[in-house]
Amino acid sequence: xxxxxxxxxxxxxxxxxxxxxxxxxxxxxxxxxxxxxxxxxxxxxxxxxxxxxxxxxxxxxxxxxxxxxxxxxxxxxxxxxxxxxxxxxxxxxxxxxxxxxxxxxxxxxxxxxxxxxxxxxxxxxxxxxxxxxxxxxxxxxxxxxxxxxxxxxxxxxxxxxxxxxxxxxxxxxxxxxxxxxxxxxxxxxxxxxx
Amino acid sequence: xxxxxxxxxxxxxxxxxxxxxxxxxxxxxxxxxxxxxxxxxxxxxxxxxxxxxxxxxxxxxxxxxxxxxxxxxxxxxxxxxxxxxxxxxxxxxxxxxxxxxxxxxxxxxxxxxxxxxxxxxxxxxxxxxxxxxxxxxxxxxxxxxxxxxxxxxxxxxxxxxxxxxxxxxxxxxxxxxxxxxxxxxxxxxxxxxx
DNA sequence: CCCCATAAACTAATGTTATTAGTTATAATA
DNA sequence: TATTATAACTAATAACATTAGTTTATGGGG
Numbered sequence: 001x002x003x004x005x006x007x008x009x010x011x012x013x014x015x016x017x018x019x020x021x022x023x024x025x026x027x028x029x030x031x032x033x034x035x036x037x038x039x040x041x042x043x044x045x046x047x048x049x050x051x052x053x054x055x056x057x058x059x060x061x062x063x064x065x066x067x068x069x070x071x072x073x074x075x076x077x078x079x080x081x082x083x084x085x086x087x088x089x090x091x092x093x094x095x096x097x098x099x100x101x102x103x104x105x106x107x108x109x110x111x112x113x114x115x116x117x118x119x120x121x122x123x124x125x126x127x128x129x130x131x132x133x134x135x136x137x138x139x140x141x142x143x144x145x146x147x148x149x150x151x152x153x154x155x156x157x158x159x160x161x162x163x164x165x166x167x168x169x170x171x172x173x174x175x176x177x178x179x180x181x182x183x184x185x186x187x188x189x190x191x192x193x194x
Numbered sequence: 195x196x197x198x199x200x201x202x203x204x205x206x207x208x209x210x211x212x213x214x215x216x217x218x219x220x221x222x223x224x225x226x227x228x229x230x231x232x233x234x235x236x237x238x239x240x241x242x243x244x245x246x247x248x249x250x251x252x253x254x255x256x257x258x259x260x261x262x263x264x265x266x267x268x269x270x271x272x273x274x275x276x277x278x279x280x281x282x283x284x285x286x287x288x289x290x291x292x293x294x295x296x297x298x299x300x301x302x303x304x305x306x307x308x309x310x311x312x313x314x315x316x317x318x319x320x321x322x323x324x325x326x327x328x329x330x331x332x333x334x335x336x337x338x339x340x341x342x343x344x345x346x347x348x349x350x351x352x353x354x355x356x357x358x359x360x361x362x363x364x365x366x367x368x369x370x371x372x373x374x375x376x377x378x379x380x381x382x383x384x385x386x387x388x
Numbered sequence: 389c390c391c392c393a394t395a396a397a398c399t400a401a402t403g404t405t406a407t408t409a410g411t412t413a414t415a416a417t418a
Numbered sequence: 419t420a421t422t423a424t425a426a427c428t429a430a431t432a433a434c435a436t437t438a439g440t441t442t443a444t445g446g447g448g
Binding site for chain 1: 354359374375378379
Binding site for chain 4: 040043047
């Protein structure tokens with residue numbers, strides 16, 4: 001089916017994700033990827049749409065993996081337990097696959113349908129997990145933004161070494177999520193007028 | 195004092211920050227900066243230590259500006275009002291100076307003393323603002339991580355267009371901060387044993 | 389007032405990168 | 419087996435960072 005077979009898009013994406021995790025996102029260049037695959041850079045264009053295209057594919061791949069991780073963690077749980085499990089899974093994913101996680105947020109193309117769908121699945125999962133708190137539609141959407149901010153902010157700062165102090169990060173995260181949940185319960189029904 | 199005077203380090207940093215805000219961090223190249231200043235790229239090396247050095251200086255500059263903004267906002271306030279004002283100021287800074295804010299987190303050198311000091315000032319400010327809740331040392335440090343995660347996560351996701359829904363972002367932020375504070379009050383003294 | 393040393397800005401050159409155009413060769417198919 | 423589709427190739431270009439070495443303006447010392 002293909003002359004000198006060996007490469008296809010999936011292989012490229014997976015190899016690029018490894019590069020990202022091992023060397024950091026800066027180092028995932030077409031030159032480095034080609035070298036890793038034993039091929040010349042221009043050959044990659046048979047499978048991907050240049051560096052931008054590769055980044056978009058990486059983002060989709062990363063979001064799919066992240067979704068799978070979060071979904072598995074929350075499966076069968078609800079309420080606080082589900083939120084905690086999902087949150088820990090999110091941050092653990094960012095820890096284990098730092099490069100791939102980073103690509104998730106660095107998607108250049110907005111109108112890429114596969115990218116949008118991967119993002120929406122995660123959004124729906126978070127909405128679902130927050131469903132048991134019966135917040136009402138608008139408050140729930142604000143809470144989704146809140147939880148996403150918390151998880152991404154924590155993962156991002158931890159990765160960038162922003163947490164200097166010698167303090168267990170897992171405890172920080174667990175407390176952060178628990179505190180936010182407690183706040184949600186306490187503020188339920190408030191109109192937030194200042 | 196200097197032949198063909200005109201450029202110095204501060205000028206470069208300020209021009210680079212403008213570039214970052216206008217074009218995005220990707221576009222702050224030595225070539226673009228030199229063009230903006232009417233000079234050839236190698237000339238920049240008389241004032242900065244290459245691209246990495248420029249990025250470090252940008253991070254310091256950004257952290258200083260961010261500190262000034264947060265400090266001004268929280269001045270004279272305490273408790274919930276101070277946290278809200280400081281949080282809004284943080285996110286507003288990231289909105290108005292997206293490129294400069296981004297450099298803040300992208301510092302390559304860790305042992306740069308000016309960079310460390312700029313970061314510590316912000317840390318101390320947050321600790322100070324959280325002081326009125328009397329959490330005790332350890333809980334307070336966890337809370338600092340929490341608040342930083344919230345603010346950075348929100349700013350980062352908003353900038354990257356992660357908030358798709360047509361929902362007022364300022365309300366989301368205000369609620370997020372308020373919810374976190376409410377959670378802190380509610381959890382005060384809890385031992386977080388699960 | 390002039391000289392001269394300092395250092396800013398320059399030109400030239402190298403190596404790395406992404407990307408395009410056009411060629412070669414392989415593997416599936418007819 | 420011959421043909422065709424296409425993966426991988428070479429060659430070439432343009433943008434970038436960086437280094438080495440050169441020119442030149444400027445301000446302080448004579």
